[in-house]
Amino acid sequence: MRVFQIEGDWGMDHLRLSTRAEPHAGPGQVVVQMKASSLNYRDLVVPNRGYGSHTGQLPLIPVSDGVGVVTEVGPGVRRVAVGDRVCPTYFQRWISGEPDLERLTQSLGGPIDGTMADYMCLSEEGVSKVPAHLSDVEAATLPCAALTAWSALVTCSHTQPGDRVLIQGCGGVALFGVAFAKLLGAHVTVISSSDERIERVRHMGADAAINYRTTPEWAKATRDITGGRGYDLILELGGEKTLPQSLRCIRPGGTVAMIGILSGSAMATSLGLIITRQVRLQGVTVGHRDGFEAMLRTIDQHQLKPVVDRVFAFEELKEAMAYLQSGAQFGKVCLAH
Numbered sequence: 001m002r003v004f005q006i007e008g009d010w011g012m013d014h015l016r017l018s019t020r021a022e023p024h025a026g027p028g029q030v031v032v033q034m035k036a037s038s039l040n041y042r043d044l045v046v047p048n049r050g051y052g053s054h055t056g057q058l059p060l061i062p063v064s065d066g067v068g069v070v071t072e073v074g075p076g077v078r079r080v081a082v083g084d085r086v087c088p089t090y091f092q093r094w095i096s097g098e099p100d101l102e103r104l105t106q107s108l109g110g111p112i113d114g115t116m117a118d119y120m121c122l123s124e125e126g127v128s129k130v131p132a133h134l135s136d137v138e139a140a141t142l143p144c145a146a147l148t149a150w151s152a153l154v155t156c157s158h159t160q161p162g163d164r165v166l167i168q169g170c171g172g173v174a175l176f177g178v179a180f181a182k183l184l185g186a187h188v189t190v191i192s193s194s195d196e197r198i199e200r201v202r203h204m205g206a207d208a209a210i211n212y213r214t215t216p217e218w219a220k221a222t223r224d225i226t227g228g229r230g231y232d233l234i235l236e237l238g239g240e241k242t243l244p245q246s247l248r249c250i251r252p253g254g255t256v257a258m259i260g261i262l263s264g265s266a267m268a269t270s271l272g273l274i275i276t277r278q279v280r281l282q283g284v285t286v287g288h289r290d291g292f293e294a295m296l297r298t299i300d301q302h303q304l305k306p307v308v309d310r311v312f313a314f315e316e317l318k319e320a321m322a323y324l325q326s327g328a329q330f331g332k333v334c335l336a337h
């Protein structure tokens with residue numbers, strides 16, 4: 001079967017189209033014929049061994065997100081049957097409950113082989129059936145970015161109707177965040193570097209938006225949107241350069257969901273604000289299967305469609321990665337197998 005794998009050494013130059021033997025299902029396992037994949041920021045980091053020893057070992061099949069059809073089930077499999085369309089879950093062993101080291105280290109596309117293969121062999125516990133109204137490419141966008149936004153809004157902070165939510169940028173996690181926050185009845189503010197994206201995200205339902213390029217001190221402008229009260233929840237995607245401002249527009253007792261470090265990973269901020277405003281800094285690492293399946297039911301119930309920007313062919317993985325790196329996309333960058 002065809003695979004993309006990082007082989008020989010780390011680095012984008014060592015990411016190659018290759019072949020491996022087709023897998024077969026053992027007890028409790030399923031074989032999934034992959035139909036589509038989608039890219040996340042982390043997929044650009046993995047080929048360069050950007051997560052150190054947690055990145056995994058070579059050869060490694062990259063990319064965490066995808067969808068496929070079950071073609072074979074091993075003895076004892078009960079959760080799915082041949083013909084079911086499933087997404088592999090991002091964390092293969094985090095089914096529910098609190099995170100622990102074992103649950104948080106078994107992620108697809110590093111250190112475990114990912115979705116850029118014709119077939120994957122997975123535990124039946126590591127796949128979830130996907131809603132019928134989604135195309136393969138749309139379903140492939142869900143395991144990482146969508147679940148991260150869902151976990152921030154629902155699992156980790158219980159967003160209520162009328163809550164004020166601030167979301168940074170118009171990337172993959174952010175756009176799912178806007179869609180879910182609107183479903184939950186929240187008032188949504190987005191900050192973005194682009195007026196064109198702001199217009200598009202307003203069409204998706206964002207209630208307010210600020211261009212952080214033309215308004216670099218966006219903390220005051222966004223706090224004013226809340227009538228001075230501040231945000232109940234901020235999806236913190238920028239990290240180093242954005243957190244100081246987030247701490248100035250979060251409401252006392254509010255939650256900053258720490259998700260991304262797009263502008264740097266150091267913490268250079270006034271720790272006093274965290275104390276005096278009794279702010280909760282909540283790290284979010286994608287989420288568990290229970291959360292994923294609750295999210296899938298919600299997507300089904302509301303017939304929600306993910307935003308797909310562009311679909312590349314399987315063989316065009318490197319072109320798709322370069323496109324993601326360029327930042328030109330609005331919505332998910334996908335691959336049809």
Ligand SMILES: NC(=O)c1ccc[n+]([C@@H]2O[C@H](COP(=O)([O-])OP(=O)(O)OC[C@H]3O[C@@H](n4cnc5c(N)ncnc54)[C@H](OP(=O)(O)O)[C@@H]3O)[C@@H](O)[C@H]2O)c1
Nearest residue numbers: 041148169170171172173192193238260261263284285286
């Ligand atoms: N913790 C987790 O479980 C988890 C899961 C998924 C992703 N992440 C992390 O979350 C971040 C976003 O991932 P993604 O896949 O959504 O990335 P993405 O699709 O590449 O999104 C990038 C977007 O973020 C916005 N952005 C960049 N720098 C910004 C800044 N300084 N301030 C505000 N917005 C900024 C930009 O939006 P505009 O063009 O609109 O300005 C950019 O288009 C990454 O750091 C990723 O590693 C974490």
